[in-house]
Amino acid sequence: MRILLVGAGGVGSAVVPIAARRKFFEHVVVADSKQDRAAQAVAKAGGDPRFSSIQLDASNRAEVAAALREHRCDVLFNAVDPRFTMSLFEAALDAGAHYLDMAMSLSRPHPAEPYRKPGVKLGDEQFALDGEWRAKGRLALVGMGVEPGLADIFARYAADHLFSRIDEVGIRDGSNLVVEGYEFAPTFSIWTTIEECLNPPVVWEDGDWHTTEPFSEPEIFDFPEGIGPVECVNVEHEEVLLVPRWIDARRVTFKYGLGQEFIGVLKTLRKLGLDTAEKVRVGAAEIAPRDLVAARLPDPATLGSRMRGKTCAGTWVKGVGVDGAPREVYLYHVVDNEWSMAEYGSQAVVWQTAIHPVVALELVASGVWSGSGVLGPEAFDAVPFLTMLEEYGSPWGMREHSLMRAA
Amino acid sequence: MRILLVGAGGVGSAVVPIAARRKFFEHVVVADSKQDRAAQAVAKAGGDPRFSSIQLDASNRAEVAAALREHRCDVLFNAVDPRFTMSLFEAALDAGAHYLDMAMSLSRPHPAEPYRKPGVKLGDEQFALDGEWRAKGRLALVGMGVEPGLADIFARYAADHLFSRIDEVGIRDGSNLVVEGYEFAPTFSIWTTIEECLNPPVVWEDGDWHTTEPFSEPEIFDFPEGIGPVECVNVEHEEVLLVPRWIDARRVTFKYGLGQEFIGVLKTLRKLGLDTAEKVRVGAAEIAPRDLVAARLPDPATLGSRMRGKTCAGTWVKGVGVDGAPREVYLYHVVDNEWSMAEYGSQAVVWQTAIHPVVALELVASGVWSGSGVLGPEAFDAVPFLTMLEEYGSPWGMREHSLMRAA
Secondary structure, three states: OEEEEEOOOHHHHHHHHHHHOOOOOOEEEEEEOOHHHHHHHHHOOOOOOOEEEEEOOOOOHHHHHHHHHHOOOOEEEEOOOHHHHHHHHHHHHHHOOEEEEOOOOOOEOOOOOOOOOOOEOOOHHHHOOHHHHHHHOOEEEOOOEOOOEHHHHHHHHHHHHHEEEEEEEEEEEEEOOEEOOOOOOOOOOHHHHHHHHHOOOEEEEOOEEEEOOOOOOOEEEEEOOOOEEEEEEEOOOHHHHHHHHHOOEEEEEEEEOOHHHHHHHHHHHHHOOOOOOOOEEEOOEEEOHHHHHHHHOOOHHHOHHHEEOEEEEEEEEEEEEOOOOEEEEEEEEEEEHHHHHHHHOOOHHHHHHHHHHHHHHHHHHOOOOOOOEEEOHHHOOHHHHHHHHHHOOOOOEEEEHHHHHHO | OEEEEEOOOHHHHHHHHHHHOOOOOOEEEEEEOOHHHHHHHHHOOOOOOOEEEEEOOOOOHHHHHHHHHHOOOOEEEEOOOHHHHHHHHHHHHHHOOEEEEOOOOOOEOOOOOOOOOOOEOOOHHHHOOHHHHHHHOOEEEOOOEOOOEHHHHHHHHHHHHHEEEEEEEEEEEEEOOEEOOOOOOOOOOHHHHHHHHHOOOEEEEOOEEEEOOOOOOOEEEEEOOOOEEEEEEEOOOHHHHHHHHHOOEEEEEEEEOOHHHHHHHHHHHHHOOOOOOOOEEEOOEEEOHHHHHHHHOOOHHHOHHHEEOEEEEEEEEEEEEOOOOEEEEEEEEEEEHHHHHHHHOOOHHHHHHHHHHHHHHHHHHOOOOOOOEEEOHHHOOHHHHHHHHHHOOOOOEEEEHHHHHHO
């Protein structure tokens, strides 16, 4: 397998040292709009000659397709901002390559009733091209990071091995990460978080999708391995669009454990009109308020060494077990920032996103996972993935309901 | 009396229709950096020939002194931003005029221990020139709006007529004003509110001033006339600097009834570094974050017709009554926005600030109040003021402690 990894930002750079420990591929070309950033990412392979870097404009479909052909890559691994998803997705299709991403094509709110009905949903533009991918016999594996990604695989595992009927698949993401030396420093991009959190959250229920007001259905979820209770709210996320396509569940939700403080900050930014990405005029200056907000906070990619704590991604499944009795489990994956910094030089949130697509590519390279068309992670057998994840040194866990009650 | 009213903003404009109903002065020259704004304020006198307008730069001491002489004004009434207090104060001294303001010269935090000790206090620069005012036999009546102003007069009244010993003078300001049609719209300048609330609050206690952290000592105060309970916090304000100079009180505080929502907004702005008035660079633009915040919210001066509710200013006094028994009273002044809009075309907060200096000027013009040097409102007899306030059609009230408990 020859891989064109597009994007040498936080996650793209974290992919390199993870992949460098594995033998399944022949070469990785790391591409970025900035050549030096691509080269810095390659440097994390510690001299492994299977990595090289190029400069590439991810928004230029023809240029990307040409790069795939020139470097004889059979898979495009998309690790850039979702604004570029469609140009990369179509470039891979043009060049006859397989494709993998961690965030799907963007949504647009319903014009009349944004907080009741979905408009264009996450991934809609990609699924519209499913026939073309099938016709070419190529695989587009979409939403294959941690969330979406591992979270969807947990849902598949629960459906195949733990439940005879699923009432709810509830993705729950939370952490106890703190950044030392700052009064307030998010551990992920506030620009992206505003985008995610202010889009109308989407929920699958009784055979259809609907949307809600931002920050809806707040709940306190008790995260495992010492993280503890964190306030979570509905957020628009790919799992809600992916899981119902392959798994029979009455309800699918995604709740983000932002915590009360962060939710308060986001609500205040919205209330004051400081969330908008549109430019506004102030005296002689023109500025997007959201850009100012981001500029006033430290860059989370630079905070790994000041960060402490653990991050958890997981899938809470409720329904009826294979024995016919009510069952409730939380399948989860926890990364300790201290460990990921020491072992891979990557902060926990970024590292946790980067490992799962590497595992998935190894399963595709070995033929354990195969298929054509536009497929989510839950379209594949979960067991080989979860087994290989442990082999990578990153175990997952499961908490039964009875334990949750006792916690 | 001939008055040079400097500043035709919200309060300056509201002064005109109040003064126009009175006979005590010969002429008011309304001066503003913008000639048309001064002319618009004069138009509120309904054709009264005792009002005229000029263009004037309030920061230019020589120009202001020349205007006082040219228009033969014997008093300068300062109704501009406190950044211009010193140039106007000194211009009046130069020209041999009396002087009145509603906000005193600005403070500067203690360089080493800003949240324990005061640095340069509000009014310090003005009191430093007390000797010169006395020598010239001219009066500088400082802090003569509603708060400071009426609140200080209430303290004087309590000391002279209600108490034999005062333990605490606690100014408490709150409202139930809401602005229809906006999710969030402060009824006063957020720029100024940030300035006031993020300066270290000052407290008088046991013979000296000290400062605290912003938003300290939160309490719920139950305001009268249907306003009800509002969360109040310590804020830097002139009364705390003025009252102890003339009234014997163990403790003097000022708490602003911002309410939980507004306090939350201010804390968030501070946490995100969006409170600063210093310019920061974002991409190609340079901008002061506080200017952006202000620009995103509606201008409170334009909201009077959409506003509903009442605003209350008052002084809570605790101690021992003249009969030797413990006593606790709240002396207050409430303005209903509906009334002030209908009667004067001014929103309640602005109108409540504008009326008291007009009453004070009438007392000075008639010789009931007289003196020389830099004096606060509590340096004068409160009774004629409170009597005249009722004559102006704007009554005040008093709530006894026992009633407060029952409320």
